[in-house]
Amino acid sequence: MKCKLTIAYEGTAYEGWRSQRPERGVQHVIEQNWQKIFHADPQIISSSRTDSGVHALGLVAHAVLSNKNIPVQKIPAIMNAELPADIRIIAAKKVSDTFHARFDAVSKEYLYQVWNHPVMNPLLRLHAWHVPKKLDFDAMKSAAKLFEGTHDFRAFTAKRNGVLADTQRTLTRCEIKRIGPHLTFRIEGNGFLYKMCRAIVGSIIRVGSGAASEKEIYDAFTTENPQQSRMIAPAHGLVLWKVRY
Amino acid sequence: MKCKLTIAYEGTAYEGWRSQRPERGVQHVIEQNWQKIFHADPQIISSSRTDSGVHALGLVAHAVLSNKNIPVQKIPAIMNAELPADIRIIAAKKVSDTFHARFDAVSKEYLYQVWNHPVMNPLLRLHAWHVPKKLDFDAMKSAAKLFEGTHDFRAFTAKRNGVLADTQRTLTRCEIKRIGPHLTFRIEGNGFLYKMCRAIVGSIIRVGSGAASEKEIYDAFTTENPQQSRMIAPAHGLVLWKVRY
Numbered sequence: 001m002k003c004k005l006t007i008a009y010e011g012t013a014y015e016g017w018r019s020q021r022p023e024r025g026v027q028h029v030i031e032q033n034w035q036k037i038f039h040a041d042p043q044i045i046s047s048s049r050t051d052s053g054v055h056a057l058g059l060v061a062h063a064v065l066s067n068k069n070i071p072v073q074k075i076p077a078i079m080n081a082e083l084p085a086d087i088r089i090i091a092a093k094k095v096s097d098t099f100h101a102r103f104d105a106v107s108k109e110y111l112y113q114v115w116n117h118p119v120m121n122p123l124l125r126l127h128a129w130h131v132p133k134k135l136d137f138d139a140m141k142s143a144a145k146l147f148e149g150t151h152d153f154r155a156f157t158a159k160r161n162g163v164l165a166d167t168q169r170t171l172t173r174c175e176i177k178r179i180g181p182h183l184t185f186r187i188e189g190n191g192f193l194y195k196m197c198r199a200i201v202g203s204i205i206r207v208g209s210g211a212a213s214e215k216e217i218y219d220a221f222t223t224e225n226p227q228q229s230r231m232i233a234p235a236h237g238l239v240l241w242k243v244r245y
Numbered sequence: 246m247k248c249k250l251t252i253a254y255e256g257t258a259y260e261g262w263r264s265q266r267p268e269r270g271v272q273h274v275i276e277q278n279w280q281k282i283f284h285a286d287p288q289i290i291s292s293s294r295t296d297s298g299v300h301a302l303g304l305v306a307h308a309v310l311s312n313k314n315i316p317v318q319k320i321p322a323i324m325n326a327e328l329p330a331d332i333r334i335i336a337a338k339k340v341s342d343t344f345h346a347r348f349d350a351v352s353k354e355y356l357y358q359v360w361n362h363p364v365m366n367p368l369l370r371l372h373a374w375h376v377p378k379k380l381d382f383d384a385m386k387s388a389a390k391l392f393e394g395t396h397d398f399r400a401f402t403a404k405r406n407g408v409l410a411d412t413q414r415t416l417t418r419c420e421i422k423r424i425g426p427h428l429t430f431r432i433e434g435n436g437f438l439y440k441m442c443r444a445i446v447g448s449i450i451r452v453g454s455g456a457a458s459e460k461e462i463y464d465a466f467t468t469e470n471p472q473q474s475r476m477i478a479p480a481h482g483l484v485l486w487k488v489r490y
Contacts, residue, residue, distance in 0.1 A: 010367045055368055076364055086367045119321055122255045122331045123300055123372060123484070239368070 002097050003072050005044075006090040007059045012126050012236065013086055015052040017059070026050075026087060027061075033082045040066040047101045047243040048108065051195065053235035055127065058090070058109075058242040062101040101243075107172065109188040109242040110197045112233065114205070117181035128182075129201075129237035135208035137178055143207040144185070146217045147174040147200055155220035156200055156229050157193035167193060174200065186241075195232055202231030248317050249340045252291075252304045255331040257371050257481065260297040262304070271295075271332060272306075278327045285311040292346045292488040293353065296440065298480035300372065303335070303354075303487040307346040346488075352417065354433040354487040355442045357478065359450070362426035373427075374446075374482035380453035382423055388452040389430070391462045392419040392445055400465035401445055401474050402438035412438060419445065431486075440477055447476030 009026050019025035027044055034042045042063035050056055065072065075092035083089070113128035115121045120130040154167040171189035178184075185204070187197055203220075206212040212230075220226040254271050264270035272289055279287045287308035295301055310317065320337035328334070358373035360366050365375040399412040416434035423429075430449070432442055448465075451457040457475075465471040 008364075008367050010370075057366065057368065080364060085365075085370055088364050088367050090362075090364050117335075119253075119325060119333050119335050120330075121302065122253050122333050123302065125255075125330055127368060 001065045001068060001072070002062055002095050002099060003065050003075065003092050004095045004099060004101070005061045005063055005075070005092050007046075007061055008057045008088045008090050009055065009059075010086040010126070011050060011053050011055045016054065017046055017049045017056075019052070026056075029084065029087055030079070030089075033079060034063070037078060037082060038065065038067055038070070040064075045101050047105045048192075048240055050238075050240055051235050054238045054240065055236075056240040059240050060101050060105070060243040060245075062095065062099055104245050105191075105243050107188055107190055107244045108192060108240065109173075109186065109244075110192070111239045111241045112185040112187070112197060112201045112237050113239075114183040114185070114201075114233075114237060115181055116183055121181070124182075126236055127239075129234050131205060131209070133209045135183075135205070136210065137176070137183075137208065139214075140204050140208040141176055143204045143214050143217055144174045144176050146214060146221075147171050147187075151221045153193055153196055155226035156196050156203065158195040158199070158228075158232060169193065169196070176204070197238055198233040198235065199229035199231075201233035201237070203229055205233065206231050246310045246313060246317070247340050247342050247344060248308055248310050248320065248337050249344060249346070250289075250306045250308055250320070250337050251335040252306060253302045253333045253335050254300065254304075255371070256295060256298050256300045258331055261299065262291055262294045262301075264297070271301075274329065274332055275324070275334075278324060279308070282323060282327060283310065283312055283315070285309075290346050292350045293437075293485055295483075295485055296480050299483045299485065300481075301485040304485050305346050305350070305488040305490075307340065307344055349490050350436075350488050352433055352435055352489045353437060353485065354418075354431065354489075355437070356484045356486045357430040357432065357442060357446045357482050358484075359428040359430070359446075359478075359482060360426055361428055366426070369427075371481060372484075374479050376450060376454070378454045380428075380450070381455065382421070382428075382453065384459075385449050385453040386421055388449045388459050388462055389419045389421050391459060391466075392416050392432075396466045398438055398441055400471035401441050401448065403440040403444070403473075403477060414438065414441070421449070442483055443478040443480065444474035444476075446478035446482070448474055450478065451476050 015024040018027050022028045044063045046061040072094045076089040079089045115128040118132045150170040173188040175186045260269040263272050267273045289308045291306040317339045321334040324334045360373045363377045395415040418433040420431045
């Protein structure tokens with residue numbers, strides 16, 4: 001029986017969803033506990049592979065539950081009793097055998113937090129990027145708008161294995177809210193290249209701090225061989241918030 | 246020279262602002278580093294003593310800076326370079342010799358976070374109380390309003406050393422906001438008894454979960470020997486947010 005899992009984790013202690021050193025990846029910890037409890041390989045496939053240190057509140061994965069005597073809705077309670085406190089199965093439900101967590105996803109939403117004050121907020125130190133410099137918020141809001149729509153995002157990614165395939169993506173939302181020194185970026189789109197969210201945030205912060213103008217973003221979308229993003233925001237500010245199907 | 250310090254800390258690793266075991270208190274860590282840096286006892290007095298596990302974003306303290314060659318505004322950078330990452334001096338400024346961080350405070354504001362979902366959010370596990378039961382939010386908002394105004398709060402405290410002196414306090418705000426499963430209580434008043442905030446949150450949650458009615462709160466304010474609060478919300482959901490002078 002195929003089931004759809006919604007998974008949350010604090011990424012601080014892990015090398016991403018899946019690591020070169022398997023035992024340091026979140027997926028491995030879930031698989032290991034699943035095997036211990038259900039005595040079968042769940043064959044987990046996820047919507048996304050988050051990088052080392054990135055968090056998730058709504059990552060989606062599909063898995064195979066081979067023991068038919070277990071009600072799917074009990075999976076969260078059963079698994080969470082064994083999982084470490086920084087990983088949680090939020091929900092589980094039965095899906096059709098054709099459901100695929102990666103290929104069926106129509107959009108993903110990420111949140112990125114920044115603490116913009118000379119001194120870091122200790123309560124956010126594991127979940128927000130500390131930017132001590134003064135930022136021009138209006139310039140950032142305006143820069144963020146440039147990312148919405150369909151663009152070739154090749155400048156806003158780090159090359160993985162040197163290969164860049166199709167780099168066109170559509171963002172339906174790239175917004176920033178501010179409450180005092182606390183900035184929250186909300187970025188939603190049909191798909192994301194490797195480190196794309198963090199490159200976008202990094203570029204907007206460059207504009208906000210006066211290190212670059214909006215032209216840098218405009219040029220990145222319109223020139224044939226654009227310069228790669230000069231600032232990739234750190235991983236620990238990013239949360240994979242929601243995946244829609 | 247007397248200076249006013251604004252201090253933030255994540256309380257997880259400490260036994261409160263001041264502990265029976267001095268080296269486990271936040272105050273001691275600050276004093277120790279201060280002495281190491283400035284070679285003098287700062288004689289720190291704080292607005293509040295937070296309990297074990299409680300956090301702060303805007304605790305205020307006064308301290309004596311005996312070395313007149315050090316500009317007060319440099320204190321945060323100098324101290325933060327030595328302090329552990331879970332304690333930060335947010336700001337420092339010169340105040341008159343008559344300023345007293347505890348006696349001059351006119352109001353304090355606390356935030357309390359609750360995660361109301363069957364499964365805990367791992368990103369909030371150190372900063373929010375996990376309440377898995379369904380809650381009646383409208384009943385809670387209505388119960389919260391009962392706390393505003395001037396009341397005898399003797400039922401909403403844990404007795405410290407068995408002595409209860411003057412227990413009348415005035416709350417100017419007791420509000421709850423909800424974003425999905427995330428509840429934030431905001432409680433502001435002219436002063437707080439021992440564990441009073443957490444007793445208020447506990448009582449409101451009792452009403453929300455159907456374990457009690459508003460009458461329990463009403464009776465606690467109006468009967469001569471009221472029953473002590475039956476639920477003290479856990480420390481790790483509480484943040485001392487702001488102290489006003």
